[in-house]
Amino acid sequence: MSVISRFARTGGWLRIGGVSLGSIIRRAGTPLYVYDARIMAEQYARLRAAMPEAVSLHFAVKANPNITVARLFRELGAGAEIASAAELEACLAAGFKPRDIIYAGPGKGEEDLRLAVRHGIGSINVESARELERVIAIARKLKRRRPQGVCLRVNVEAATGEGAGEIMIGGARKFGTDSSRIAPLVNKALAARQINFLGFHCYAGTGIRDANRLVAAYEAFARWAEAFARRKKLAIQLLNFGGGLGVPYADDESELDANALGAALSGIHARLARSPNFEKARFILEPGRHLVGPAGVYVMRVTDLKVSHGRQYVITDGGIHHALLPIVMNKRYPTALVNRMGRRAAVACAIAGPLCAAADQFSREVSLPRPRVGDYVGVFNSGAYGYSAGMLAFLSHPTPAEVLALGGAAWLIRERRAPDMGVPPRRLRP
Numbered sequence: 001m002s003v004i005s006r007f008a009r010t011g012g013w014l015r016i017g018g019v020s021l022g023s024i025i026r027r028a029g030t031p032l033y034v035y036d037a038r039i040m041a042e043q044y045a046r047l048r049a050a051m052p053e054a055v056s057l058h059f060a061v062k063a064n065p066n067i068t069v070a071r072l073f074r075e076l077g078a079g080a081e082i083a084s085a086a087e088l089e090a091c092l093a094a095g096f097k098p099r100d101i102i103y104a105g106p107g108k109g110e111e112d113l114r115l116a117v118r119h120g121i122g123s124i125n126v127e128s129a130r131e132l133e134r135v136i137a138i139a140r141k142l143k144r145r146r147p148q149g150v151c152l153r154v155n156v157e158a159a160t161g162e163g164a165g166e167i168m169i170g171g172a173r174k175f176g177t178d179s180s181r182i183a184p185l186v187n188k189a190l191a192a193r194q195i196n197f198l199g200f201h202c203y204a205g206t207g208i209r210d211a212n213r214l215v216a217a218y219e220a221f222a223r224w225a226e227a228f229a230r231r232k233k234l235a236i237q238l239l240n241f242g243g244g245l246g247v248p249y250a251d252d253e254s255e256l257d258a259n260a261l262g263a264a265l266s267g268i269h270a271r272l273a274r275s276p277n278f279e280k281a282r283f284i285l286e287p288g289r290h291l292v293g294p295a296g297v298y299v300m301r302v303t304d305l306k307v308s309h310g311r312q313y314v315i316t317d318g319g320i321h322h323a324l325l326p327i328v329m330n331k332r333y334p335t336a337l338v339n340r341m342g343r344r345a346a347v348a349c350a351i352a353g354p355l356c357a358a359a360d361q362f363s364r365e366v367s368l369p370r371p372r373v374g375d376y377v378g379v380f381n382s383g384a385y386g387y388s389a390g391m392l393a394f395l396s397h398p399t400p401a402e403v404l405a406l407g408g409a410a411w412l413i414r415e416r417r418a419p420d421m422g423v424p425p426r427r428l429r430p
């Protein structure tokens with residue numbers, strides 16, 4: 001089923017969150033990201049329903065780092081997974097309690113870690129021995145009353161098989177610490193009064209739609225944790241199984257079977273609950289793309305049309321500086337003229353942006369109603385890793401605005417910004 005069918009339409013216009021996209025464009029201009037809050041809520045509710053109670057869901061803010069989007073997931077009951085101090089501050093401003101925030105990512109900055117410890121967030125998912133030492137030193141210096149919660153991110157071996165998506169565990173990795181080298185970190189974490197060793201984190205990869213591959217990774221992580229905890233006589237409070245839950249991009253791709261993931265995690269939880277090492281253990285999932293991807297549409301205005309060697313080009317005011325992922329991931333994002341929905345597709349078009357780069361082309365061949373200058377092109381499935389994963393400064397165009405629509409009202413949630421052309425020279429004094 002195409003993601004486009006999750007949106008209504010009025011006349012020819014796409015409707016997002018009960019609002020005609022035409023009226024949003026009139027007020028906010030293009031290029032533009034528009035998000036349907038109802039679809040975000042549906043994605044969350046479906047995943048929540050598929051998961052056992054023991055699994056907490058933390059929205060991976062990096063997938064759509066907008067404070068209003070983060071607030072929406074907090075109101076739905078999610079925790080947050082962050083990757084920087086700015087994401088932490090946004091989550092606090094969005095009303096998340098520090099204990100509901102977890103922090104992952106290699107090479108965390110000293111300042112970022114200090115802020116996380118100062119607020120006493122739920123867990124810092126520590127990537128290396130050096131980072132562990134840093135967290136301990138910061139916690140010691142800040143003299144917080146409560147020890148800082150820490151999980152150790154582990155790189156386990158898992159036979160996840162071939163398929164769509166990117167696997168990020170097994171073999172040589174910059175992420176986490178190899179399972180064979182983690183014992184000294186556990187000893188250190190247990191010995192440090194300033195931190196509370198909670199358990200382990202394992203992020204298998206991203207964009208995975210085959211539940212069997214994710215289940216294979218979950219099982220490998222759980223089996224490793226089970227054996228390790230038994231050997232070291234650990235009391236594990238938390239196992240974080242990561243994110244990576246994919247969504248279909250092209251219309252012929254299948255949905256991830258979230259119920260199969262939920263059933264697998266239920267089974268793992270029931271098994272571990274019988275072990276004295278996991279009596280009180282809770283699980284975490286930290287999905288990003290799955291929660292927000294289908295909710296977003298990137299909207300561009302058609303500024304020119306041309307035919308080159310028989311190919312119809314549709315030139316737009318938006319491009320891959322705002323939406324790089326369709327190109328990087330070589331994905332066929334569903335694309336439509338959002339002001340002429342329901343019209344018969346008549347022409348095979350290449351959709352290309354204003355950048356002086358040949359790569360600035362969303363589709364080589366998408367069937368559209370005969371395009372006109374002034375039409376609007378919507379690239380669907382653009383709710384995740386869109387605005388934040390672009391090359392916003394490339395060619396110095398204004399940034400896209402962001403709008404969230406819900407229940408018949410549209411809200412501007414990020415202003416369009418003028419390009420940053422640098423500053424007049426200021427002497428750097430020695």
Ligand SMILES: Cc1ncc(COP(=O)(O)O)c(C=O)c1O
Pocket residue numbers: 060062063081104105203205206207242243244245286287288289290
């Ligand atoms: C540690 C960690 N958690 C969660 C996520 C979110 O992943 P996804 O959007 O694929 O669910 C990422 C993405 O890079 C990540 O690195």
